[in-house]
Amino acid sequence: MSDTDRIDARTAKAGTREPLTGTLIFERGAEESRCVEPPVLDVPSVDLEDVLGGHARAMAPALPHVTEVELARHYEHLASANFGVDSGFYPLGSCTMKYNPKVDEWACRLPGFARIHPYQPEETVQGALELMWGLQEALAEVAGLPAVSLQPAAGAHGELTGLLTIRAYHTANGDPRRRVLVPDSAHGTNPATVAMCGYEVVQVPSDERGGVDVAALKRLLDTDVAALMLTNPNTLGLFDENILEITSAVHEVGALAYCDGANLNAIMGWSRPGDMGFDALHINLHKTFATPHGGGGPGAGPVAVSEALASYLPGPVVAQRDGGFAFAYPERSIGRVRSYAGNFGVLVRAYTYIRAVGGDGLRDISGQAVLSANYLKTLLADAWPVTYDRTCMHEFVMSGGPLRKSTGVRTLDVAKRLLDYGIHPPTVYFPLIVDEAMMVEPTETESKGTLERFAAVLRRIAEEAAEDPGLLHGAPYSTPVRRLDEAAAVKNADVAWSPGDGSGR
């Protein structure tokens, strides 16, 4: 079927414009087209073959040849086929897709931040170091843990860092241990991180209230356990009521407690992981302190630890020295986990955000995030059952199991139908322990009206499922493309264009 045959009601309204996506940048422009001209060479030209000692490139890479207007329109078309927080409601559980203030974006682009080099003398970057120091202090206060390294580049990178720190601690004590306990509700990154650190993963079951099964935990704890890795509030959106008993049981066998800080947005100013008995925590700055997720990154995953672990943190960290600020390396550091000092651009955004809202503002943010989640859960209570019906934190998990049983409509179908209503679906099929899971996180930046509209749409979809399940199996109908053939994507493994693909050039 050609593009012109495919004029449906939607495209006809917009005229016969070309499809927004699908045409690659390589297929646009013309051989002689240019966007940016190469610089004028104002020094004597060199013979590349000669100065590069035979390493000069023989055949040019096939990069696009486009003018600036073609480039601008190409990416504008791509952007219009994308959904972001600025496009609409994005209740993606566990991802904390809140609105990000524009002032943070402005801040990180200031030349004084964007155009500085990591190896500049420290006296030439005092503003940057002061900002990093201020952020370290703020994160330590929110975490209730005294020492912070800003180096990790993402949440999962923070997990790796935290666990390596714990590993170094045990090793230094002459007590290498082999196993790490991870609840069955944990993010997939947790067990993967444990394995990367060379530990054996042992799964801990959840109890009937959605928390850690304390009796089962105690049976698994022995002196071969290096750590428990726990998300609290957990991925069911529940605060573990037994947290103090859990961390103290972990400590009793000489193990340490690691907190996955993915859900920090629920508790800032209300409860601190350090006060819960955790020894280490990573903080997803991009989730909690409002850095846009950028289509999947970059983020930043600083790690906060107890006094006992502080000297093992990766360097550099920032210290106050002689009335100024300087990089410092913890004494028994595990070493660096990446080059330079961290995702500084993300650190600028986080610092700016924290200063904008202040300490009380952080507490208000968490309070509202929790209230919004509970309000939404209440609005949906009769139509969409929640597996663990307790007061939730900033997110909750509904089960599409009953809907599937009564109508054959799966959670995936519901997710796709939501797209037709202009709403990004919640996280689906996670956590794994809930049948047909749908995990909703509204965040504090959504209005009461938006929450009510979402509830109304979900109710309407439940009605649609009962009336006409086929409608939902076929959804979505209004998106630039519809359900994609993922099996073919693996089978054909078309993961890069090459000149042989028929670019027309």
Added chain:
Amino acid sequence: MRFIPVTCGEQDEMLGSVGAPSIDGLYEDIPAGARLTRPLDLPGAMGEIELAAHIEKLAAANEDGSRVVSFLGGGCYDHYVPAIVDSVVSKPAFFTAYTPYQPEVSQGTLQAIYEYQSMICQLTGMEVSNASMYDGATALAEAALMAARVTKRHRVVVSATVHPEWRETLATYVESGTLDIVEVAAKDGVSDGAAIAAALDDATAALLVASPSFYGTLEDLRSLGEAAHEVGALFVVATDPVLLGVLEPPASYGADIVVGEGQSLGNAMSFGGPGLGVFACRKAHIRQMPGRVVGRTTDVDGRTGFVLTFSTREQHIRREKATSNICSNHSLNALAAGVYLAAMGSDGLAGIGRASVAKAHYLEDALVATGRFERVFGAPFAAEFTLRYRDDVAAMQARLHESGYLAGLDLGRFSADDAGLVLFAVTERHTRAVLDRFVEEVSAL
């Protein structure tokens, strides 16, 4: 500033519906001992106007590239970023989106990643690229882990000409004892081929080298690659992708995995982060590759579309058996790289490379001619080079800083063996006039 749209009145209504007397009531599951009963000890909120002034003051306390002439490199470079790049990455539909889990409303991100992957393949000559990693250092570490999975061997040999911070990162990643690292000292600023050949054995999963190396030198990749393959190890080459407009792609030398720091492709230096980890390999190894991959496919109506693919390697499916714990990429930086490469095209990229190389050679000649510096290595270099300063490096740098220059990177800070050596990086942004003035200052030392 307040970014919560719910009013106090609405908050009361919501509490009423939930059946909670107050927001405090929603936190009753937190046991008393774990509750914070005082306000956070942090500064108070600021309005946007005073906040902006505070942030501007911090930014102004840094000497950025518009205020000093810098010759600092070492993996982070001040190449020009075309205006179109920031215009594209500033589009909220790109930067406020999340991981493209719902492909129907993420085609922009997905197609942009597919195009980025394609461009990286074109540059490196490899068949597949992932959607990017954190930075060059983590890409190198993940390459070592991947090589171990592919070869089922446990030893990696790394040349000491690889960036010291990348080697440190590699060491941290394999701290768990899953891999042994053998580091081979450099000789005359390049990898010591004979020592590397001696270090390789049939337990070696990979040989890791960099070209351009940390000293700026171009390595004899062909013979290093042959040595690696002779023992059945994978050949991992780290490179600076912006120079691949003029340098032969690593694939031509038999590279099995190519990694690199992609910051120089349209991304600000930003004090060293976020960067962009380039990671490409041969198609045969795609299932062992870490990170995300986007594939092209069709939808139910036959339209071309893009999806995250090969996800059965990933942590959300395989959990502890995943190829790595990575659940993100540096998507926005990869987008910037894609826009940059499309804006440049192959001619433009070659022009950037040619200008950087010509200016670097111009400066090197001129600095040697001052008599203050001398050549120490004979190997060819591209846009970054190492010279020995004949006197005290710190005093020279302090003096030149007073005149507005950051006069290269003192390699003595990384290794006592390299004391006296200074690494200079030159980009297309350095004009001849600037280079000449700098040389005059050096002559006057």
